[in-house]
Amino acid sequence: MRMKTSKILSCTALAALALGFGPKAVPTLKAVYKKDFYVGAALNNRQVSGRDAKSTALIKEQFNTISPENLLKWEAVHPQPDQYNFKPADDYVAFGQQNKMWVIGHTLMWHQQTPKWVFEDAAGKPATREMVLKRLEDHINTVVGRYKGKIAGWDVLNEAIDDQQGDLRKTKWLEIIGEDFAAKAFEYAHKADPKAQLYYNDYSLYRPEKREGVIKLVKSLQAKGIKVTAIGMQGHYGLTKPSIEQVEASIVAFAKLGVHVNFTELDIDVLPNPSRRQGADIADTFTADAKYNVYTTGLPDSVQQQLTKRYADLFALFHKHRDVIDRITLWGVTDADSWLNNWPIRGRTSYPLLFDRNFQPKPAFQAVVQAAK
Template sequence: MQRRSSIALLAALASFALPLRPQAPDSPTLKDTFRNAFLVGAAINTPQITGADTLGDSLIVQQFNSISPENVLKWEVIHPRPDAYDFSLADKYVAFGLEHHMFIVGHNLCWHSQTPPWVFKDDKGNPLTREALLQRLHDHISTVVGRYKGKIGSWDVVNEALNEDGTMRQSQWQKIIGDDYIVKAFQYAHEADPSVQLTYNDYNLEKPEKRRGAIEIVKKIKAAGVPIALVGNQAHLHLDSPSLQDEDSAITELAAAGVKVAITELDIDVLPSAWGHTADVSVNVQQDPKLNPYPNGLPADVQQALAKRYADLFAIFWKHRDVVTRVTLWGVTDRNSWLNNWPVRGRTSYPLLFDRDGKPKPAFDAVLKVASK
């Protein structure tokens, strides 16, 4: 999701001074352990793309065979003004993936967040007509997808178009164009690169009602004769929710709709939640020490609970490796995670497989063991 350009920047800046700490060459890696099952990816930030975060870059190259961009391909970054594109960071992102022979994901083309207000207005500040906004969407997708044709392997075409009950989110895209903006976006992306995988991406698809909405989107795209290869389930999870059965059911039912499944933004929040199970970036919670209980390190029992949770989830992904094509962690180390500053700023979060110093956590070892069972 994510969105969160300022959040990601705060997390990223903290990693600048970390030294390169390469792993022993004979140590097991995520990408090699699951090579015959699915890709294992990481979402990477600007310092990693530019080479400023040498520790992060080392881990990315050693551990992962797929990358997703946190922010550099989002509309506000790559197309900040009418008729003005800035491909500087996006080009570096794609070059990084090509240099290291990685599967490159494009994230994202159409979303209600991190899209500049001008996109939905004419030169007098009035709301665009349906036809004008469709043209603007077409031109953006055609330009961006076309630039990376044959280089980016999969695009998150539309991001987070659903409410929690599975109905259509009342975004500017939906209000001006109508529900068919999704089909149109997929059509434009396919026309720009007929060989690229096209994905619908959303969070909380473990919820049956929201999952039904995603399946309806798949059906509408297919009925229009437009290809959709994947549904991306973001999987921003907690230690105790959603249930493992819900995660299993999500993969099973999405695959039954005739698509493959990607786990696109996996992390596990071990900190208290006062806002329910959501990944809505508009949520903003006031700081409270009770919501940041581990500022000086994660207790051993919570560390082990995190390891078990990761192992249980990867066991489900492994079980469904015939339909799960990619599992992407949303970040590289705990230091980089967006959860340090969302939805509460200044917390110390522990949601990933590598700690703040880039060392593998017990969860890393627990995940590797899944493939040997």
């Protein structure tokens, strides 16, 4: 284990020298942004269980907040009505506590990765409002209650706004419970852990229509006396879209609501996207096509430079608004971990993060460290 850790340190030491730090002053993301916001990553089961030692060393070295990529989604933690699978989530929370990290819970209510039984009665027919509300309350009480005082903040509601018009997304939650489904989820979460921060999380929030939909939703919750601590802007961005100005407009608009902002799922897709939409709807999938998997043997230097500038510009923006931004979370640790290797097409070779497949910092890492200055 010691040898593996030293190898990682030597990689970041190279970045330190390139930035003008002394050989002993290894820059880490959590250190350079210590006075500004938390910097973290989404973790998978192999990492939290200790089966990926190199990733674990890198996580401990670089990050001070963690999110569970899939471990706490409903289908993973509560697959059957009377069955909970807490072992992976317990490992995740224990890892965060042992390393004194800001531990995030993701997610309590989502239209994806929620088992069918939640919305059906014993005969397989649509469940009643009362039945679904009882299941939602029991789930939140059990899951949030288990980690009360251990998980600092929860993505209570995920992706509830329609991509196009900014209306409430047509989901089973809306169909069966009605328009107060969001309020109920936040109420149950607050009751289960009154001290936990509670968040709304969504993608493409730079789009004016979607931004306005979220503003309307949050205002409706605030009118009921429900506190939303922060809005999570999923940063699933491309090399050029959205523009920095578009992202900034949403930061400013959300801050006017009296809430803070988190960038919750940051990655930069460098590959051609078969979808004309810039988003993160996991239902949008496509069949394999070589023209969308163009860097199988490595990322060309010209694209690496684009990626570096993109991260530099984004972190300069985050640093500018550090008064309202609490957390930046990368959606994965190294390029090998990224969901973009399998979305929207399976089996691609993607390069969206700050560390490469050999656990080495990319030029983008150096640019992010520099942006803190």
